[in-house]
Amino acid sequence: MSHESGKTPMKTPHTGYELREHTADIALYVWADQPETLFVTAARGFYAAIGDLAPGGEAEPLEIALTAPDRADLLGDFLAELLFIFETRHAQVTDIDIISLGQSELHARCQLRPVNMKASEFDLELKAVTRHNLAITAENHPYEATIILDI
Secondary structure (H helix, E strand, C coil): CCCECCCECCECCCCEEEEEEECCEEEEEEEECCHHHHHHHHHHHHHHHHEEEEECCCCEEEEEEEECCCHHHHHHHHHHHHHHHHHHHCEEEEEEEEEEECCCEEEEEEEEEEEEEEEEEECCCCCEECCCCCCEECCCCCEEEEEEEEC
């Protein structure tokens, strides 16, 4: 199944994601023509796995800065940060602008938008972003990654 922002299908030649069944979890397969776009698209797919999230108030600026051993771990940490923010603040990170992305560091400016939990329609309860077989490849261009989400 393919999604963007909840239920709308998203698939272009250069950027997209699919949510795929994976044993007792769900796999988020992402592709993009640039590494920065891969991260932004992964965030869209991540939120689509949760469900159709209704806005709940005014957005506020947010900066995310992360370091990790490599870019694949950075992607996993980025999605884990989104999950932590969703669980603790009932908010969604939107309007993601990747300021810098290296092999082991990420800096992004975003908007933190509260989620109306009562008006939202939830598909899955995500428990964690796993590192099982997490890798970013660019062999045939575009960049590709599969992230296993624990449900």
